[in-house]
Amino acid sequence: MTSQDADGPESVAASRRSKITPEREREFFDAVLEQIRECGYESVTMEGVAASTRCSKSTLYRQWKTKPQFVAAALRANRRVRFAGIDTGSLAEDLRQAARAAGDWSGKDTKLLQALGHAVTADHELAQALREALVHPEIAALQEMLARGVARGEVRADHPALEYIPAMMFGVLRVRPVLSGQYADADYLARFVEATVLPTLGLTQGSG
């Protein structure tokens, strides 16, 4: 929670007497994730990452055995909860803010998810890292949001739509590029939430 990375004990720079500072490590991770977003997982090369960070392939292979392990480490280091801190006291407003927050990282994370979507079927560690980094935290945060709304009595606990709200929110994020060729920005998501999520939950104006 400090301004430094709280990567944990498995961080490369912390585990060995490496000359790679945490900042340097983050450069590697940022570079590989960016290249994955742009070129896809298969097309990313260790040589390319090394070149873009002006390090050598040896350095990368010294720290991480293989390319999937390297990418998995980058994903785990990139773990963040974008919905964290959203707690306005109103479920409808929480969902609106979540939509706007999601819109801001929509492009980056959607690209990552898309680019890794098929690679994860071959590498289990990669799949787990992806879920830990991009999927589970957001789902959990969203479900907490909903749970708070239920606790406040804004939505009945047995509302049949409750379990589908994450699928709605993340589904539209994921499918927008396919349907209309552009990523779901904050405005689009906000309109989507207003037009579908809130009415489904019965949170239209007057009841939320």
Added chain:
Amino acid sequence: MTSQDADGPESVAASRRSKITPEREREFFDAVLEQIRECGYESVTMEGVAASTRCSKSTLYRQWKTKPQFVAAALRANRRVRFAGIDTGSLAEDLRQAARAAGDWSGKDTKLLQALGHAVTADHELAQALREALVHPEIAALQEMLARGVARGEVRADHPALEYIPAMMFGVLRVRPVLSGQYADADYLARFVEATVLPTLGLTQGSG
């Protein structure tokens, strides 16, 4: 519409005096699409397709210049409208049947969409073929479904959720594997439609 394929004049077997029958051509197309689903676009090799269909690489390259063009041809030949023929006279029932229909091909088409999702950013022809084959027909059929409902007065023409229904339906298809590790089957989709789509449109029991 006959029992034979109505591929159109651009079909390989029709355009030249080729020994490749339409059935043989379809074997090639089925093989490459299946390999794409299983291994991803990047990992599919012309050699693999040739081996699995017991033809030679030369044969494939004689008919299609490059791998992307081959895949694009396979996609176009695979074009079908899964929602075709659904017209029960009730929008709610149409959507229920659409959900069940979608569940049946959910795995195959979702895999294909996922596997090709990043390749299309590099090859425009591939992107267009994918949209023509998998995206546009289904969207159009769904929108006709909705338009019929509007024409029958079941939903107001300016209902704010109307434009998001395709995103909801296809979004959940696309995101389910990421969220819960399994494809959206007919039952799941049916429950999703019941719990979210129909209430959003105001088509709960009594008004539909």
Added chain:
DNA sequence: GCGTATCGGTACGAGGACGTATCGATGAGC
């Protein structure tokens, strides 16, 4: 039936990526 184009099989060259090994230089630890 004959000619010919296409078939399937295979060998080939080019290019690229993974992962390893080697080498001088540099910076941390004592």
Added chain:
DNA sequence: GCTCATCGATACGTCCTCGTACCGATACGC
């Protein structure tokens, strides 16, 4: 200040894939 592990750079071997070229065999058009 000395030692030594790690750094960056590069070359290398291996493997794979694309796309082409060549081969005898086969089946279609006439």
